[in-house]
Amino acid sequence: MNNKLQSIVIDWIPSQSKVVDFGCGDGALLKMLAESKSVTGYGVENDPNKINACIINRVPVIQQDIDAGIQNYRDMGFDVAIMASSIQCLRRPRDAMTNILKVANECVITLPNFGNWELRVGLLKGKMPSSAQLPAKWYETKNLHLCTIADFEELCREESFNIKKRVYLNSRGKSSWLANAFPNLFAAEAVYLIG
Amino acid sequence: MKVVSKKITFKDSLVLQSGQSLPGFELMTETYGELNQEKTNAVLVCHAFSGSHHAAGIKEKEKPGWWDELIGDGKTIDTKNYFVVSINNIGGCHGSSGPTSISPESGQPFGATFPEISVSDWVETQKLLADHLGIKCWEMVAGGSLGGMQALQWAISYPKKINKAAIIAASSKISTQNIALNEVAREMIKKDENFHNGDYLAKGVSPSKGLKAARMLGHITYLSESNMSKRFGRKLQDPQTKMDADVNYEVENYLQYKGEQFAKTFDANSYILMTKAMDGFDPAKDFDHDLVECLKSTQTKLLIASFDSDWLFPKEYGLDMQMSAIKAGIDSSYIELDGDYGHDSFLFYSNQYSAALKNFLNSNE
Secondary structure, three states, X not given: OOHHHHHHHHHHOOOOOEEEEEOOOOOHHHHHHHHHHOXXXXXXXXXXXXXXXXXXXXXXXXXXXXXXXXXXXXXXXXXXXXXXXXXXHOOOHHHHHHHHHHHEEEEEEEEEOOOOHHHHHHHHOOOOOOOOOOOOXXXXXXXXXXXXHHHHHHHHHHOOOOEEEEEEEOOOOOOOHHHHHOHHHHOOEEEEEEO | OXXXXXXXXXXXXXXXXXXXXXXXXXXXXXXXXXXXXXXXXXXXXXXXXXXXXXXXXXOOOOOEOOOOOOEEOOXXXXXXXOEEEEXXXXXXXXXXXXXXXXXXXXXXXOHHHOOOOOHHHXXXXXXXXXXXXXXXXXXXXXXXXXXXXXXXXXXXXXXXXEEEXXXXXXXXXXOHHHHHHHHHHHHHHHOOOOOHHHOOOOOOOOOHHHHHHHHHHHHHHHXXXXXXXXXXXXXXXXXXXXXXXXXXXXXXXXXXXXXXXXXXHOOHHHHHHHXXXXXXXXXHHHHOOOHHHHHHOOOOEEEEEEEOOOOOOOHHHHHHHHHHHHHHOOOEEEEEEOXXXXXXXXXXXXXXXXXXXXXXXXXXX
């Protein structure tokens, strides 16, 4: 996660809140949240190497396959649930969105924008595009359900997921007037507070 | 690795959870590595049902310790850095006070009169041992199965005296099926003609047939179906090495052998006491059966590990504990490990298992 994105997420999450990070990776975000905002955080991850990194980072982690369901996280008193750059890796992202909003009052979602112009150019050249946000080759990627900002926001409208805040970042991880004016074309990444 | 075996006598009487008391007791201990000057590098390992104080190293004529794959110089629990303490729990039969010890009142072995023991009682004796050794706080208490239950009880009973608890292949209470299996095992022992209501020592006999059968049943529950299939399949036993003329398959012979070996070294009353302690373990009972409330006051960091092939302590039980820990808001992690050996997987080294335990132990503020 780039610094700007990280600082946005940290800014949105209230101090001393109870947070769950689905697809927490090495736990770096939760570690920063614990240090800077005294957050009680738990990561959910299914990759043994990443779980080990969490243990080394002293971040409480639960080994679980998010696709198999996250119903057991309901009624755990979470204030915020985070799903950073992992929604597109799930088998059923729409169900996951519905479920995550039952786990916490608010959720923070970040996603790579497949509509970004650089990716469109890549595709125009007739090859699966790659970028800093989507570096993996087509045969190695964990992404199953890539979408554009327009797609995601359409889903939010259809499913009545209330977007409280949103930030668009360009491919250098910065806010820019271009990315804000035409996010679907110029944003490389979007971050949402939904609740 | 420095290994010291020592029997330690505690002269004060010990009031047990049952209300009964022991007029003093003995603990058989084994330690590995050295305690640092500040006495901050101590790790307590708690044995499972039939284990003993012999957790690591190889003694003459004896098998390697039960956790030898994980404890030693340069191993998961590195004895170059940590002072590892292992004891035989009271009620057992490997040197600590138990049914085969002599009762000071009667001058005879306790036998069936040895009082009922609980997991909390074991934790109390371990706490007295820590006091005796001058250890104010364990860096970690760890154990598998019944040993994991002791680690959990430590976190609940003495949260300030233990930094980390590794609760492996365990649960906050055993399943109904597990109680049922324990009862069948006890029935086998009690119905042995030599049991004499537990007074077999006074009569100079042993209910070894019952004990053997109980162990054979138990042994099946410690392994996984796939492990047994892989290891034995339907291979026939070589007639030259048959334990019993009626044996057909290798697996039968294996169980016969294991059961017989066990019956030679284990005490029947200890078997009953230990399984009863396991059945009765339920720390949430004192908190209106709410494990969340039970865990709320602990500051101990937990690592809960389950094995996917374990059907005696299914992984759902580990995850349940974790969810209670989350609801309680305490620092706790849960991992699900691949293990080929069913419940017994906790005894064996694997990369993922070792890395998790090692990183957990070594992770400090």
